[in-house]
Amino acid sequence: MNDLIINTENLTKKFGNFTACDNISFNVKKGEIFGFLGANGAGKTTAIRMLCGLSQPTSGHATIAGYDIYKDTEKIKLNIGYMSQKFSLYEDLTVKENIEFYGGIYRLPSKEIRERSKKLIGELGLESVQNKLIGSLPLGWKQKLAFSVAVFHTQKVVFLDEPTGGVDPVTRRQFWELIYKAADEGISVFVTTHYMDEAEYCGRISMMVDGRIAAMGTPKELKGSFNVGSMYDVFLHLARGTK
Amino acid sequence: MKKFWGFVIKECLHLLRDYRTMIILVGMPIAQVILFGFAIRNELDSLRIGILDNSRDNVTTEITSKLLSSGYFILDGYFNRHEEIEAAFEGGRIKEAVVFGSSFAEDILRDNRADIQIITDASEPNMANLALSYTSGIIQNYAASLSEEQQIPLSIGTEVKMLYNEEMKSVFMFVPGIMALILMLISAMMTSITIAREKELGTLEVLLASPLKPLQIILGKVAPYLLLSMINVAFILIVSTTVFGMPIRGSLLLLVAECALFIMTALSLGILISAISNSMQVAMAISLVGLMLPTVLLSGFIFPVENMPYALQVFSHILPAKWFLIIIKNIMLKGTGFAYIWKETGILLFMTAVLLTVSIKKFKIRL
Numbered sequence: 071m072n073d074l075i076i077n078t079e080n081l082t083k084k085f086g087n088f089t090a091c092d093n094i095s096f097n098v099k100k101g102e103i104f105g106f107l108g109a110n111g112a113g114k115t116t117a118i119r120m121l122c123g124l125s126q127p128t129s130g131h132a133t134i135a136g137y138d139i140y141k142d143t144e145k146i147k148l149n150i151g152y153m154s155q156k157f158s159l160y161e162d163l164t165v166k167e168n169i170e171f172y173g174g175i176y177r178l179p180s181k182e183i184r185e186r187s188k189k190l191i192g193e194l195g196l197e198s199v200q201n202k203l204i205g206s207l208p209l210g211w212k213q214k215l216a217f218s219v220a221v222f223h224t225q226k227v228v229f230l231d232e233p234t235g236g237v238d239p240v241t242r243r244q245f246w247e248l249i250y251k252a253a254d255e256g257i258s259v260f261v262t263t264h265y266m267d268e269a270e271y272c273g274r275i276s277m278m279v280d281g282r283i284a285a286m287g288t289p290k291e292l293k294g295s296f297n298v299g300s301m302y303d304v305f306l307h308l309a310r311g312t313k
Numbered sequence: 314m315k316k317f318w319g320f321v322i323k324e325c326l327h328l329l330r331d332y333r334t335m336i337i338l339v340g341m342p343i344a345q346v347i348l349f350g351f352a353i354r355n356e357l358d359s360l361r362i363g364i365l366d367n368s369r370d371n372v373t374t375e376i377t378s379k380l381l382s383s384g385y386f387i388l389d390g391y392f393n394r395h396e397e398i399e400a401a402f403e404g405g406r407i408k409e410a411v412v413f414g415s416s417f418a419e420d421i422l423r424d425n426r427a428d429i430q431i432i433t434d435a436s437e438p439n440m441a442n443l444a445l446s447y448t449s450g451i452i453q454n455y456a457a458s459l460s461e462e463q464q465i466p467l468s469i470g471t472e473v474k475m476l477y478n479e480e481m482k483s484v485f486m487f488v489p490g491i492m493a494l495i496l497m498l499i500s501a502m503m504t505s506i507t508i509a510r511e512k513e514l515g516t517l518e519v520l521l522a523s524p525l526k527p528l529q530i531i532l533g534k535v536a537p538y539l540l541l542s543m544i545n546v547a548f549i550l551i552v553s554t555t556v557f558g559m560p561i562r563g564s565l566l567l568l569v570a571e572c573a574l575f576i577m578t579a580l581s582l583g584i585l586i587s588a589i590s591n592s593m594q595v596a597m598a599i600s601l602v603g604l605m606l607p608t609v610l611l612s613g614f615i616f617p618v619e620n621m622p623y624a625l626q627v628f629s630h631i632l633p634a635k636w637f638l639i640i641i642k643n644i645m646l647k648g649t650g651f652a653y654i655w656k657e658t659g660i661l662l663f664m665t666a667v668l669l670t671v672s673i674k675k676f677k678i679r680l
Contacts, residue, residue, distance in 0.1 A: 122522045123522065124518065124521055124522055144524060147522060147523060147524045148524050150522070152518075152519055152522035152523075153519070154515045154516075154518045154519055155515060156514060156515025156516075156518075157514070157515065158514075158515055158516050158518075158519040159516075160323070160327070160514075160516065161514075162326075162327055162330040162331065163323065163326055163327075163330070167323070167326060170319075171319060171320075171322075171323045172523075174316055174319030174320075175316045175319055175320060175520070175523050175524065175525050176316070176523060176524060177316055177524065203330075229522075
């Protein structure tokens with residue numbers, strides 16, 4: 071049980087009469103890349119917001135890194151990284167200031183922030199622009215930096231909400247390399263997307279349709295069970311089934 | 314606590330990076346005080362007048378010389394006939410004409426009363442009103458001195474006296490108003506915009522997903538603007554006392570404390586606005602229409618509250634600026650202590666408490 075970083079049971083969120091998430095149950099292991107797929111409005115963002123402590127579930131249970139999402143939201147917040155749909159760095163701060171700011175609000179000691187930000191800037195090859203404003207950097211660099219900042223303080227789990235929206239294929243590729251690297255270091259990655267080619271990169275996938283999990287498994291298993299060649303066809307198959 | 318300071322530092326960096334806004338925020342208050350103080354004047358200064366003296370006796374000559382030596386009026390010329398007056402007004406040569414009836418001095422001696430006609434150019438109503446009251450003031454003064462001298466009761470009309478601002482210096486009226494306006498602008502509008510910006514950019518969600526508590530986020534956002542507003546208060550006070558000779562008759566400490574209280578009220582208003590708006594444009598529009606306009610028009614800054622229709626008078630009660638103006642005028646011009654303004658202070662405190670409670674609740678629901 072200890073290597074289950076995310077564990078949910080019948081997690082449900084209702085907005086009035088509308089059920090955004092309907093009895094969702096899944097788990098994510100340590101170092102696993104878990105893809106959360108679905109059309110717009112299928113309930114992906116609602117699910118991610120509940121897991122991050124941004125909204126209260128209507129019913130059901132869940133634990134993140136062993137902490138209960140009703141009782142231990144403060145501890146959960148310390149242990150997770152979160153990258154929102156929109157670009158989440160401050161354009162009018164420099165690369166270094168952004169890293170230091172996010173390190174600071176996660177209560178890392180100043181010395182550690184300095185050492186780790188130096189290491190991070192080195193790894194990303196951003197030494198020459200570390201004192202430049204984020205706004206002046208190309209989107210690809212910003213995106214990679216945003217991800218690195220999201221995992222800067224944690225070794226447990228990071229939630230990515232459609233991180234690659236509006237990014238070109240080459241940058242997306244590089245972005246996924248970063249995700250793989252983080253997973254290799256033992257960080258669990260929970261990623262929502264509606265790009266089906268990205269789905270192929272994930273270790274395991276759950277397909278959301280109208281707030282429910284319609285299918286779950288590795289990309290290979292899913293393709294096999296629907297007897298199709300690509301994740302795109304799996305998605306079409308499931309989406310059509312609801313109409 | 315450490316993460317909170319990190320947050321405040323980040324907010325200050327935002328402010329400093331946006332140096333154009335910064336210049337406006339610091340420069341505008343000073344510019345406004347100077348503009349209002351120098352350019353927009355309510356007092357009379359060398360107004361051109363004409364005189365038609367049908368009597369030409371010692372009394373009329375003396376009244377004329379009193380008028381002209383007051384410094385408020387400059388003689389354009391004497392008229393010989395009534396028709397010339399209209400021509401002078403139409404030609405724009407004079408703004409006021411004073412007409413003495415014939416046998417003026419004799420009338421005074423015989424009946425204890427005489428008539429003077431004062432004609433003003435009321436196409437500029439404010440100026441006309443002022444000119445009228447200045448002129449009649451001078452004449453009343455003269456009449457009073459005359460009656461003392463000769464031991465005869467002269468008919469004396471109403472006496473006008475301007476308390477606390479004897480010379481009706483307009484800068485005394487404007488400084489408290491500008492202070493309220495600037496503090497509203499910086500505290501309420503800028504705070505609402507800065508929180509709405511984080512919402513719009515999506516960074517607010519990241520902050521909320523972090524260990525920072527909503528209250529810490531709000532306080533961190535507000536702190537730099539609190540500081541900036543206090544700096545502006547200092548600037549306005551320094552400029553208005555040194556350049557325009559505005560007095561601070563009451564306690565400076567009390568004045569600063571009341572300013573801080575008003576800033577808090579404005580800040581909590583700003584937080585509330587940002588809680589109900591999702592973009593910078595919406596926040597700005599609400600602040601401008603909902604805060605700036607009422608503050609300028611209805612708080613008593615330019616138009617006296619007493620002269621408003623009853624409905625607007627009632628509405629003005631919910632404007633923090635109205636109470637702030639009363640407090641400031643009391644401290645600066647009348648020099649009264651806390652005992653005279655505790656009610657207004659209480660109202661501001663109450664408003665702040667209500668606004669803060671509502672906006673923090675709203676902020677949490679949004680999560």
